[in-house]
Amino acid sequence: MDIGARIEEATARLNETIVSRSKTIIVVFLVLTAVFAGGMAAIESEEGEMDAFTEGIPEQDALDAVDEEFEGAFDVGEESTQLVHTGTDVLTREELVRSLVVLERVEQRDDLRMESADGPATVVAQAIDPEAETAAEQRRVLEGATNAEVDRTIRALADDPAFASIVSEDFNPNEASASAAIIVIDHDVPGEFSDDDLTDTQRAVESIADDEPTDLRAFGSGIVDEEFENIIEDSMAIVMPIVVLLLLAFLAVAYRDPIDLVLGLLALVMTVVWTFGFLGYAGIPFGQMMIAVPVLLLAVGVDFGIHIVNRYREETVQGFEPVAAMRTANNQLMIAFVIVTTTTVFGFGANVVSDLAPIRDMGIASSVGIVFTFLIFGLFLPAAKLEVDQLRDHFGVPEFGSTPIASEDSSFGRLLSVPAIASQRAPVFFVVVLLLVGVGAAGYGAGVDTTFDEDDFLPPEEQPGYVDHVPEPFAPGEYTITGTINLLEDRFATNQDESVTIYVEGSLEEDHALEALEAPNDDPPSSLAVGDGGQAEAQSIVTVIHSHAEQDPEFAALVDRNDRSGNGVPDRNLDRVYDELFASPAGTEAERYLTDDRRGAKLEYAVDADAGQSEVAADAGTLAEDFRYGSTATGEIVVFDAVSDIIFASAIQGMMLAVGLTAVFLVIAYAVLEGRPWLGVANVFPIVIAVACLIATMRLLGMPLNALTATILSISIGIGIAYSVHTTARFIDEYNQLAEPVPALTTTLSGTGGALAGSMLTTSIGTGSLAFAITPVLGDFGLLMALSVFYSFVASIVALPPTLILWARFADSTDGLSDLTQRLGIRE
Known part of the structure; x- marks a missing residue:
């Protein structure tokens, strides 16, 4: 058979x-x-969901390493809650006090484990009275201050990169105003703290914020999950x-x-x-x-x-x-x-x-x-x-x-x-x-x-009309993450979709180090040639040095003495330049671009908005090859590509x-x-x-x-x-x-x-x-x-x-x- x-x-x-x-x-x-x-x-x-797609990809591993190495003022840890404050002007004394009322209520809740909080209100209050450490003390400081005193303090903070990073891009130093700000609450959580516990904590913070007569929306990994x-x-x-x-x-x-x-x-x-x-x-x-x-x-x-x-x-x-x-x-x-x-x-x-x-x-x-x-x-x-x-x-x-x-x-x-x-x-x-x-x-x-x-995975900020007619118990709940993400991208300089990152490794105290970081910017690939004269527009430790030199004459003189080529980029005694920079108010911003051991640097490049994802990723890789030191191209665009x-x-x-x-x-x-x-x-x-x-x-x-x-x-x-x-x-x-x-x-x-x-x-x-x-x-x-x-x-x-x-x-x-x-x- x-x-x-x-x-x-x-x-x-x-x-x-x-x-x-x-x-x-x-x-x-x-x-x-x-x-x-x-x-x-x-x-x-x-x-x-997004992490499941990018996990294990070399480009994502590089981005994670960069993010871990260079944590700036805007970066938020897994055990933190962001409060996004919006309004006509969130920097008025009344609005700052209201945000501190929320932080005080959070601080009073032992189960919310608030370790610290950073936002415009805390920074302004401590600038007025450095001894004010708790939210309640900071609230009393601002309640006792005059509007003029608060405005003067904000104008004095305008050049502080850490302060600039937590207010929206429409921040006006002269009028001491901004339409949005970010408050970051760090939670001191034990090792057995679960994802569900974090979600409950962030939702509780959100509930407290909702009770106050101000527009504060909570955001964090627990809420997103x-x-x-x-x-x-x-x-x-x-x-x-x-x-x-x-x-x-x-x-x-x-x-x-x-x-x-x-x-x-x-x-x-x-x-x-x-x-x-x-x-x-x-x-x-x-x-x-x-x-x-x-x-x-x-x-x-x-x-x-x-x-x-x-x-x-x-x-x-x-x-x-x-x-x-x-x-x-x-x-x-x-x-x-x-x-x-x-x-x-x-x-x-x-x-x-x-x-x-x-x-x-x-x-x-x-x-x-x-x-x-x-x-x-x-x-x-x-x-x-x-x-x-x-x-x-x-x-x-x-x-x-x-x-x-x-x-x-x-x-x-x-x-x-x-x-x-x-x-x-x-x-x-x-x-x-x-x-x-x-x-x-x-x-x-x-x-x-x-x-x-x-x-692709987020719900639309405005749900389609048919959703309004879906009967219970099938009707969906309310979603906030898309609107919050869009707000952060629109009003803050945090949109990774419009930039790529180059991570450079090597001995960055060598005399030629900063010149080597700047050299590739003169003739970049087309999608990165967005600056004047077809140059790249980069944010790096060099731009921090230039920015601080404009504000501090003594530091400017130090840079000038160590700039043999006369192009504004120091090319000797870099260890001394770095020490002075990190010891200054600009040190917080410098930490975003140079590691403590001076062996790693991050450069952020603006990209042509009309360029495609694959073109930008390819150009970023090409640019990385032009650096004298070992360099890796990464960033959200590169990862997604x-x-x-x-x-x-x-x-x-x-x-x-x-x-x-x-x-x-x-x-x-x-x-x-x-x-x-x-x-x-x-x-x-x-x-x-x-x-x-x-x-x-x-x-x-x-x-x-x-x-x-x-x-x-x-x-x-x-x-x-x-x-x-x-x-x-x-x-x-x-x-x-x-x-x-x-x-x-x-x-x-x-x-x-x-x-x-x-x-x-x-x-x-x-x-x-x-x-x-x-x-x-x-x-x-x-x-x-x-x-x-x-x-x-x-x-x-x-x-x-x-x-x-x-x-x-x-x-x-x-x-x-x-x-x-x-x-x-x-x-x-």
Whole structure:
């Protein structure tokens, strides 16, 4: 007996078990569902979504090292809370006192563990009275001061870089005014202090600030993590009910029977429970990208459910009893389900090759979920359907809709069979035209952009209008982080998106050191040539020296005495220059650009706002190579560009891996099962066309490959190949009986094509519902997933028929692989 026959025999035995021991199967699956439900309680939300993407990337490691080495006045530790103070003028005496009232209340709360606080009010109060150390003492100092005294103190602090860093860029020294300021509260927390404890602390500070008659908004890592977690939960709360409602509507049309509808939904719920339970037991965190996983599983589950019920009905309408009908349906569909499951696992699982942990986790979760989907819809649903129908017969419960979706005699069936009839006269012409369309679409789509931006994961500052109409308990909460981040970027000189950092290492006390730091700035790459005369605009220890020299004549004289070249940059006795600088009021600012051991320096470069991310990152790398010392380019732009490169590589690698594994598997599978390996190639052809059209559509709509949409290419292959496999599986059964391709295709497209149409509608609408998710990245993914499913369906109906006609005409006579498999005994 050959391998194919043994597989068919094993499949027949499995199907016989399903129909003969259906009650046992139902009980086993329900028990397993209860077990997996226990794992759902262990699911943890992904904290620090952006960190998960950048972790382990050399550019991010360099940025972390720089940030740790050079902590400036604006930098905030993990155990700190920022209070962003906004208003018409936050530097008036009244506003400063109000901010100190908030700090005093925080200080009085032992559970908030306030160690210190820095802000305009504390700095001004201590400038007036250096002995005022507590918030209460500082408040009393400002309450006892006059408005004129406060204004004079602020004007005197105007040249202090530390003070300038905590007030907005519109700070006016002459009027002693600013529209925003930052107060940093440091918390003295023990080692066992958890992330949840930090969130509670920062929320308590926020509550105190909200009670005061001033505009103070709290911000910190705990609040950010909590809102990211809430974004996930709220998106799920909005998306999943929409998915369920849409599925109910379309499944009601597809099944046309309430009992079958309930069975289908039960199987879908079990699939989600099993997958979520696996995530909990496996310790895989649930981030924003994971929201797409249950939607994808529902898409495949709907496909399986419609096929099994539709094929079963095709048998029952011919008069077969339920057991015989289910046996026939299962025997025909089980192999197709196995092929679809395997190819879908290849498509989804191809994402595990990504260097980005969230994409890998998504690939693992979706692959395991697809296996669960196969088990539940391939074994449990047929058994449950059989038992329910037998009970209906016993109790005389009527059937409300037991006919298949389409047939050869229906108008819809005849419409679906048109491509087979149209392509029978010139299949070569149709295949060549489709191939040219695919090549053209792929060529156009090759220009699609690749991006990585934290805005993709943040909720919009202003939520879309439909959110206002979402009823409780599904209505999302209020989000503040996006608005706060935008405010910080707009009003403070902290926007890393507009600068790159060069980290220089070496002996920076050598006479030529500062000259070496300045030399590359004269002829920088184009995106960094934003200064006068095409020079680079850099902030470094040299600019701090120049700034302090303008304020301090003695220091200016020191610099001048040690400037042999006369260009304003000292080139000898640098240790003496550094000592004087660090001992001065400018020492705090100097610490931002030069390490204490004088062996590390940071330079921050402004970039051309019109330059692209990749151009800036490349130019930063080029500039770093021009330094005499060992230098590294980093910064948010450089890190995000590195992530973008990884995303693009992941997309291409995942797609190629999915196509390659799928093609090889299908060639082997059809060689083993049918002795016709070229059927595997025929199956892959439509999905390649569909993916090419999808990439072209992304470019046409201006939708880039990002952290989530990059997975769409391999996922499209995983889901889309199901349409080709189901069509081919039915075609082979009909072709073996009719021996003519066109009649076999006509029957296939009018029967299985109807199930595919129902599956396409439910799947595309279901995945498209992700567009209602709060974060933009999920909305884009949902739209592209819906388009992918639609393209896959159209390709299986339009591109597959002429391909199968060509196969039927030429494959059997010219297929050397087929002859080889026969000689090897794979098929007799």
